[in-house]
Amino acid sequence: MNFFEQQDKARSKTSRLVIMFLIGLVVLGVIAFVAVFMGYILFLGDSYNDEEEALSIALTFAIGFVIILLLATWFEISQLRRGGGPKVAKELGGVLLEEGNLDKIEDVSQHKIKVLMNINKEMALASGVPVPNLYLIEDEGVNAFAAGYTPLNSVIGVTSGAVNALNREELQGVIAHEYSHILNGDVKINLRFAGILFGLTVIYFIGEFLLRIIGSGSRRRSSKKEGGGIGGVLVIIAIACFVVGLIGRLFANIIGSLVSKQREFLADASAVQFTRNPNGIANALNKIRSGFGSEVTSASSSKFSHMFFGIPAKSSGFNALFGTHPPLTDRIKRIDPAFDFSKAYSDQKTNSDQAKKVKRDNKGFIENVAGAIIATQAGNVQAVNIKKAGEILKKIPDKLLNYASQKTEAVSLLYALIMAGSKETNLIGSIQKRIISDKYEKGISFRGLEEKTLLIKKLDLSCRLPLLNLIIPNIKQLTEKEKGLVNFCVKGLALADGKVSTFEIAVIQILKSALNDKDDNFGSNNEDSECRSISSVICFIASKGNMNEVNTKKAIEKGLSECKNSPIFSKHSSKFAPIDQVKPEDVLKSLETLSKSTFKKKEVCLNAFSETINFDKKITTEEKEIQYAIFEALGCPHPKI
Numbered sequence: 001m002n003f004f005e006q007q008d009k010a011r012s013k014t015s016r017l018v019i020m021f022l023i024g025l026v027v028l029g030v031i032a033f034v035a036v037f038m039g040y041i042l043f044l045g046d047s048y049n050d051e052e053e054a055l056s057i058a059l060t061f062a063i064g065f066v067i068i069l070l071l072a073t074w075f076e077i078s079q080l081r082r083g084g085g086p087k088v089a090k091e092l093g094g095v096l097l098e099e100g101n102l103d104k105i106e107d108v109s110q111h112k113i114k115v116l117m118n119i120n121k122e123m124a125l126a127s128g129v130p131v132p133n134l135y136l137i138e139d140e141g142v143n144a145f146a147a148g149y150t151p152l153n154s155v156i157g158v159t160s161g162a163v164n165a166l167n168r169e170e171l172q173g174v175i176a177h178e179y180s181h182i183l184n185g186d187v188k189i190n191l192r193f194a195g196i197l198f199g200l201t202v203i204y205f206i207g208e209f210l211l212r213i214i215g216s217g218s219r220r221r222s223s224k225k226e227g228g229g230i231g232g233v234l235v236i237i238a239i240a241c242f243v244v245g246l247i248g249r250l251f252a253n254i255i256g257s258l259v260s261k262q263r264e265f266l267a268d269a270s271a272v273q274f275t276r277n278p279n280g281i282a283n284a285l286n287k288i289r290s291g292f293g294s295e296v297t298s299a300s301s302s303k304f305s306h307m308f309f310g311i312p313a314k315s316s317g318f319n320a321l322f323g324t325h326p327p328l329t330d331r332i333k334r335i336d337p338a339f340d341f342s343k344a345y346s347d348q349k350t351n352s353d354q355a356k357k358v359k360r361d362n363k364g365f366i367e368n369v370a371g372a373i374i375a376t377q378a379g380n381v382q383a384v385n386i387k388k389a390g391e392i393l394k395k396i397p398d399k400l401l402n403y404a405s406q407k408t409e410a411v412s413l414l415y416a417l418i419m420a421g422s423k424e425t426n427l428i429g430s431i432q433k434r435i436i437s438d439k440y441e442k443g444i445s446f447r448g449l450e451e452k453t454l455l456i457k458k459l460d461l462s463c464r465l466p467l468l469n470l471i472i473p474n475i476k477q478l479t480e481k482e483k484g485l486v487n488f489c490v491k492g493l494a495l496a497d498g499k500v501s502t503f504e505i506a507v508i509q510i511l512k513s514a515l516n517d518k519d520d521n522f523g524s525n526n527e528d529s530e531c532r533s534i535s536s537v538i539c540f541i542a543s544k545g546n547m548n549e550v551n552t553k554k555a556i557e558k559g560l561s562e563c564k565n566s567p568i569f570s571k572h573s574s575k576f577a578p579i580d581q582v583k584p585e586d587v588l589k590s591l592e593t594l595s596k597s598t599f600k601k602k603e604v605c606l607n608a609f610s611e612t613i614n615f616d617k618k619i620t621t622e623e624k625e626i627q628y629a630i631f632e633a634l635g636c637p638h639p640k641i
Helices: 003-043 048-091 099-104 110-127 160-165 168-183 186-216 230-275 278-292 317-321 328-335 351-355 365-369 383-395 398-404 407-420 426-439 446-457 461-476 480-495 502-515 527-543 549-564 570-575 584-594 599-616 621-633
Strands: 133-137 144-147 155-159
Touching: 003 048, 003 186, 003 230, 048 133, 048 144, 048 155, 048 186, 048 230, 099 110, 110 133, 110 160, 110 168, 110 230, 110 383, 110 461, 133 160, 144 168, 144 186, 155 160, 155 168, 160 168, 160 278, 168 186, 168 230, 168 278, 186 230, 230 278, 230 328, 278 328, 383 461, 398 407, 398 446, 398 461, 407 426, 407 446, 407 461, 407 480, 407 502, 426 446, 426 480, 461 502, 461 621, 480 502, 502 584, 502 621, 527 549, 527 570, 527 584, 527 599, 527 621, 549 570, 549 599, 584 599, 584 621, 599 621
Parallel strands: 133 155
Antiparallel strands: 144 155
């Protein structure tokens, strides 16, 4: 799976979705016009003059109809975009899973919940996606969903039925499926489709509402002449709304079917690719097929049905034909053509599965590339990295993991990460404490901060950035004012010792992405500044490679030539030139510029940076830290291990 290709496809899919919506809007507008016009002529018209009146009423209704649909769609998409994944999860009745509230969950044991949370952390570290917040939907059906507008505001919801019924490898397959939706850009498509679905069906509810009001009013049968008044027109409009609304719902189902089915097949395939284990997701799907079911009782489940792992309501006939999900048997056969559908499931859910496990691929990103940035690896999860993520989590003390999972401790843990990497002098320590005390009169315990700092200093360096990734979900939940304080303090703590390290660049960039969850200005760069920014980053990377002057220059030229020879940048080849004395703040500004580049340009950039890093066939700690910052700035998921 090529991450950049999938993102372009997602954008293209979104464009087609909008086009189909506009076509549907025009068709429904025409139907609405014809319905009102014919209704008026057939039931209320007495003369030719009534035909002109009918035209006027029908045209007014059709225009109003289209305006209402557009406004309803715009409003719903805006609300969903603003609220992101948490809004969807809460609307479905989801409960946020946090360390502090696990004892309040009644339907699932704490052990199973912790298994789920551990799988989520492993997948996040292995994929490079900021750890999505987990929500539990208390339903017996086996189901899950991913929702959000960007990876940063995405969440994963899982039903209690799924957590109870699935073993670890099956649950891992389901979670991997949902991560694929996040990585492939499906979550954005799905939110927009939810808005379009609302827009196309809102007229149905208006019609239903009007008919109910009319029906509950006077039941007196009016004569044709009496019915020619406002009441008669309202009846016709109500019926037209209801009928056209039904057609709108049908059209919405057709659009959903066209948009979603292939994305589900892709997510299933990606889950197998990620885990190197087809049995996990195949068995999970078969459990749904063989009686566990995937129903979700929430009233909003139909609104978000296209987001779920399985269909959240029973479907048959026409609804099944134009459903958002392919049939379960088709999905399973694509995963494993030789799958045994006669399996019977018992409480001992793991025994039969273990016997059929495929041999896992032991070669992954870490082993094969010596840590170099390879564009084709962006957004690709390797089984070996999931395993490595599990090993990293075991290296991190439970105390730090608990701090990372608590909103009340996450901010001070973030500050401790910065302070642990600073020079150990009394002056620097006092400056850092002053920065925090000036902004936090209460709420930050210096004793607790010192304890966390000492724990982090003892931590393996390879665990620091993964730990930061585990903190991010709680940082995302801060208020705008709190986020501003965090941003100020992190920069101040980083500058306290007079220089910004590559680790601090990575922290600042990762934090910046978490605090500024935007998807704007795509492809809006000035090309001169874009070329200079690329040159700046290449030169900075080369300076951190511990090479002699000659090899440093060669590494720079290698990276620059990758851009010069690219068809995308070939006409700007003269603008790529070495830059002396690139400062950390220059790198951060350059990354900000490149974050607005198109996906095709980003792919070229990453290949260029990779050539520079991999020039001497080895990677330094500083090069690895800067690569984290690069991937984060460019919005390209990358293993945080």
